[in-house]
Amino acid sequence: MHRLPPRIVQLIRYAVVGTGNTLLNFATFALLAPRMRGTRGLVLANTVAFAVALLHGYYWNSRWTFHRPGSLLRFLAVCTVGLSIDSTVLAFLSSHGIPSILAKVVSGTACALWNYLATSRLVFRPASAGPAVRRIPILHPSPLAAGGLYALKQRITSSLTGAPNHLTGNEQTFTEHGRREEQ
Numbered sequence: 001m002h003r004l005p006p007r008i009v010q011l012i013r014y015a016v017v018g019t020g021n022t023l024l025n026f027a028t029f030a031l032l033a034p035r036m037r038g039t040r041g042l043v044l045a046n047t048v049a050f051a052v053a054l055l056h057g058y059y060w061n062s063r064w065t066f067h068r069p070g071s072l073l074r075f076l077a078v079c080t081v082g083l084s085i086d087s088t089v090l091a092f093l094s095s096h097g098i099p100s101i102l103a104k105v106v107s108g109t110a111c112a113l114w115n116y117l118a119t120s121r122l123v124f125r126p127a128s129a130g131p132a133v134r135r136i137p138i139l140h141p142s143p144l145a146a147g148g149l150y151a152l153k154q155r156i157t158s159s160l161t162g163a164p165n166h167l168t169g170n171e172q173t174f175t176e177h178g179r180r181e182e183q
Helices: 006-035 038-065 072-095 100-123 143-161
Strands: 172-174 180-182
Touching: 006 038, 006 100, 038 072, 038 100, 072 100
Parallel strands: none
Antiparallel strands: 172 180
């Protein structure tokens, strides 16, 4: 028997997990939606259903599909955008007279497409792929935030004892953006 390429196996596993997520999402939504009133109630039921499916999806994708942990924060960000897409489409369609289950099928499809594309590229990427998102330096408003308590302690200690700063042997200052500069 011919073995499938690893990418195809990964795609099949992703689809299996996604199918489980979808079934879990729909089952949770179907249990909650009849108890809700109006569009806001449907969006609340959708949010709870989405959260249950999100946790299920992260667990199985990290352990079975990709065999490595992805960034839970990135996964949450991707899925939050997906939830916004899902809820917006659901609210729009249901407010225009489309039955809620049919509206959920359409909104779920749009969400699934987004989640697949973003998750595979941003969350569970191979280690050799490098960073998917360029790191942006954080600008600190104060030297304390940039240098941390350890550097502050060293500066105080060296000024009280007259000893040189043992971090580098030189006096240190901070730029307006909180980065250390050697003098």
